[in-house]
Amino acid sequence: MPSKSSTKTLETATPNRTRVTMVWKIAAILALTLIIYFLPTPEGVDPRGMHMAGIFAGTILGLILQPLPTASVALIGLAAAMITGTMDTKTEALQGFGNSTIWLIVAAFFIADGFLLTGLGRRIALLFVSLLGKSSLGLSYGMALTDLVLSPATPSNTARAGGVVYPIVKSLATVNDSHPASDESRKKLGAYLSLTSVQVNTITSAMFVTAMAGNPLAVGFAADAGVKISWGTWALAAIVPGLVALIVMPWVMSKIYRPGLSQTPDAPAHARQELKAIGPMSRGEWTMLTTFVLLLILWVLGSTIGVDATAAAFVGVAILLISRVLTWKDMAANSGAWSTLIFFSVLVGMATHLNTLGVIGWIGDEVAGLVGGMPWILAFAVLSLVYFYVHYLFASNTAQIVAMYSVFLGAAIATGAPPLFAALALGFIGNLIGGLSHYASGPAGVIYGSGYVTTAEWFKVGFLASVVNILIWSLIGGGWMSLLGMWG
Template identity: 25%
Template sequence: MRADAGFDPLDMSQYSLSKLPKRAPTQVGVFFQQWGLLLAGVVFVLTAYLLPMPGLDAKQQVMFGLFTTALFLWISEAVPNYLTSMLLICGLILTKTLKAKAAMATLGDPTIWLNVSAFIMASAMVSTDLAKRAALAFVLKFGKNAGALFLSFMAINIILSAFINATAAKAALMMPLFMVVSAVYGAPGTNTTNNFARNLVLHNLLMINAGSNAFMTGSGANLMGVALLAGAGVTVYYIDWLAAGLPITIALGILTYVIGVRFIFPLTKEDKEPKLEGGREALQRELDKLGKFKLGEVKAALIFFAVLAIWATDKLHGLNATVVAMLGATVMLMPQTKLIDWNKVDIPWHLMLFSAGAYSLGAGLNETKLMTVLTTQLMDSLGMNSMGYFELYAVLTGLFIASHWIFQSKNMRTLIFLPIVIGVAETLQLDVMSLALPVALCINMCWTLPFNAKPNAMLYGCNKYTMGEAWKYGATMSVVAWLLMLVAGGTWLHWLGITPGFF
């Protein structure tokens, strides 16, 4: 691979996420750019006013219209996703679904601040060459072949999940590595991609989310699920969750890697070879050029690992993860620290606006209780009261995994679904743990579309895959995850005494 004049594929400072990537529209994309807004208006009028759904009041019906219209615009990309978010916020206010303050306050959500702080810290690590040194050392150590590289990333994601329960923070920390490794394997910058880069970023996105399923403390939604179970008189211990979740997570990581590189975005033998001119020798020369650790790198590393350590021990001190990240970012930005100045900070504000719209959507759904009503109707229509254990297990895990395609909040999915699962188990006099824990192990299976979870939006900004490719990969892996949960329910979870087994 020969870099363009003036472009160094190993220079992380050139991979700016604050500038919108250029995507050549497909024929379908051109159609939606011309007619998408008109079609969105038709979708809204139909779903909000002309086609009433049974069981919904007027406010819920309008919320359903806003939800389906936003979904249509986000998927069709008739307008950029941040504009859809801005239109959605305006719609929530104009229809009086939310008050202006509640709809607009989402831009100040703690998660937005966490993302901003994480991007500042990542920018400092790039500016000091710490991220470049780490990426080069990582590729030279584990990049002897593509398989070792993918599995090493998988291991890092699982290890980080044991200590960091903010998936957005994990995504921000891993992004510099994705970009350089993608460049080494033939996809430099934010305007080029290939099947290696697609597999690399999408598989890491999957593991950033799914890795949290391995640990009870892997996400706030996991702890919420444990609390809901405790309210039903079921105690889940850390070791119980770990024994059930970790093997399933590892199996999922390996399965999805194999399926991705062989069937979804197939890699040829040539794809698996580094494309950087000079190969591994060039990488080694670049690492040698960095010389010994500079003072700036040491400072950045100390601050970064201090933040990481405080995140990992939050149960001991109770410090807010967002505040800790903000303090780390503030220290890195201070002129006395001499690590980075504001003009070099790379913050993708378009993604922040997109996220704010997604959070406003969640606030609207929560305010109107729309998803609670729709979920209850769906489960009633399936006749769960007459199902056997295997049917219930299959339907509940499948519905819960598929629900992430329309939800943007793991907490909301957990709050809506888990009480229903517990209620079904109690009504049918089944062991609550046997149904609720397997469903809880699917909480973080939310990797498909950019608005389904915070890391999804962040990594979509890398421009290594399209919305259609995200759907193709994510939907396929959702089915794989569901089938794996079925197998686990009849084998591993049965051997642990969690499920009664059904094979």
């Protein structure tokens, strides 16, 4: 048993290490910011361009290193941009807060709350388990279908994975005596379902604009480059490779990470018991379901009937408030939505300003020059692979999209890649990268925190799954978009 003095020494050492780590993080952020800030301004770039690039790069590094919460880092970056005159306070610094795309994301966060608060999301998951859950593979398909059904109206893929899918995965693993405590136990079922749920989440996130918070931002950046992508266009392009990937991925995962328990005959009965316990659908669940269907119709037909996607989302929120499925108290308590509003508004404002100052165009030309002379297909393949695997340096899909999407899209178009094809392909990649590592995305963090998967397992399985996704989305997805005329 350790002595009191040794215990006290350990308690003192831990805060000291934390402070040292914090100092090093802040020093690295300041160093990167100042180095870029004082670089000579390239030809064709506004004199403030490198100042903005330095502050933006420092903010992105802050999001990766996380010395403070995400929204705090963003606000500090904004303060630096304003106080140095890099962004005019009245006309430039706050422009992101008026971005309709960001408000679409915020509204969709509240709509997703409806699935959790009414219990409709859990009911859908249990229903699929009762129908498909006689084997570990069947259970994984049940979770995949749950994720797919909820994804069009759940921009927080973390909420979808952590609030609906993971609790069911945990329950199924526990019922089948699979616990994180030992290798034998966790590998019985829990590890397989956990890893598969993350890879499935990356696929469903890629299938709809409103399935991951960074997707509407990619659409906005594409519009800045002259490429218009509607909700329906994205969904149509993604539907075939997405469905193929959802069919293939659980089976592939069962081969590269074989669960110790292949048959789960008791799972359907357990799910039916839970469904019986929660009883028939409540008024709130029916209201949520009706609102969800209405939103899908408005999002799919929006460009045809002249209804803006953000307007449709707010109509959905209004219906849920009037019916009291949601209350203002529920919305005010959704810290994720308000943090997203601040974080996205600041970063989108900065990225837009970088584009206005000519920095994005200059970087895009430089990147395009590195693959210049290649046929556009080969050049785009190189750019796509770099864009995919550079995510090992990021702890957020959205952070990478904000930092790099516009640059790589500009470079791809400069090499001759069809603009719509390039914009959609890079948009899909911005989701598929979410399972590369245990820190790659919010869902990955949730699942890793469960203790079912080790770090080494995650890197190995995550890389193999990424290869499968790249092949499906490149070959089948590319062919499908060619048939749709998106290569023109």
